[in-house]
Every structure is written in structure tokens, then in C-alpha cells.
Amino acid sequence: xxxAGYKTLQLFSFCFSFKGRTNRLHWWFIQxxxxxxxxxxxxxxxxxxxxxAWQLFLVYIxxxxxxxxxxxVCARRYHDINKSSFRQLLRLxxxxxSLWVMIECGFLRGSPAPNRYGNxxxxxxxxxxxxxxxxEHSHDVVFDNVENLENGK
Numbered sequence: 001x002x003x004a005g006y007k008t009l010q011l012f013s014f015c016f017s018f019k020g021r022t023n024r025l026h027w028w029f030i031q032x033x034x035x036x037x038x039x040x041x042x043x044x045x046x047x048x049x050x051x052x053a054w055q056l057f058l059v060y061i062x063x064x065x066x067x068x069x070x071x072x073v074c075a076r077r078y079h080d081i082n083k084s085s086f087r088q089l090l091r092l093x094x095x096x097x098s099l100w101v102m103i104e105c106g107f108l109r110g111s112p113a114p115n116r117y118g119n120x121x122x123x124x125x126x127x128x129x130x131x132x133x134x135x136e137h138s139h140d141v142v143f144d145n146v147e148n149l150e151n152g153k
Contacts, residue, residue, distance in 0.1 A: 015069045018085065022076040023121045027105050030073040034066045074101065079117035080110035 014026075041059055075085030081104065090097040110120055 016072055018072050018075045020076055020118050021080040021110065021115075021120055022073055023080060023110060024077070024106060026121070027073055027077045030069060031106070034070045037062060037066065074105055076117075077105040077110075079115075080120060081105075081108050082111045082115045082117070 015030075071088060074088050078085045078087055083104075087104070088101060090100050093100075112120060114120070
């Protein structure tokens, strides 16, 4: 697979994967990415231009795709703070639910150590104590004192 195909596959995986973890910066970036077409649509709608049926159909398709991307990045963000992604159902509570999801996903810090959902984004780059164990067939990172890292010791 060439480099462009690999990058496209990575982008697709980033946007539509519900597994793993993501940090606050990625979450905010996706929120801006998802909201920008919605804001543009309302700007044209308020401007008084009529929208034809095929344009409205494309807007609905785009809305569905962006909603899936938003749900997937929120799920990974909840994984980063070591909570179940089903907490997104709080959005069903009018106003307060969406505000609560925004506070949890956008402002709470993720757990610095590996949790049941995987390693944090950029974990190897962080200044934490770890030792690596490289064998001939494996390049896995073995972490010592993970409990101490989670407790902040």
C-alpha cells in the first residue's frame, strides 16, 4: 500500500473507530470539524437562499456521517477518562446532558496510565517510568508499577 493509501486508511480509522483512546485536543478538533458545516448551512439558510431537495438530501447524508464521527470520537474520549462510552446517552437529556458531555469530554484530563481501553495517545513520549522489553518477535512495551502511575505516586 502506498503512503497516500495508508494515510487515507489512518484518517478513516481515526474518524470511524470506536476502539482505543483519544485526547482532548483531538476531541476539540473534531468538534470544530463537525460544527463548521452546520454553521455554514445555517448561514446560507438564514441568508434567505432556497435549498433544493437534492441539496437537502446531501446535507442530511453529511449530517449522518458527521454524527457518526462525533459519536466515535466521544466514545474514545470517554475511554481516555476510563469511563464507558454509553455515557454519551446523557445527550438525550435536553441541554444539561449535552453540556455534561462537553464538560467531561472537553475539559477532564484523561488517565495518564494504560487502562482497560488501551494506552493513552502519545504515552511513550510522556515522562513516565517504564521499561521496555524487546524480544526477537515482539516489540511490546511492558509497564512497571502501572497501579502507582494511576494513583499518581
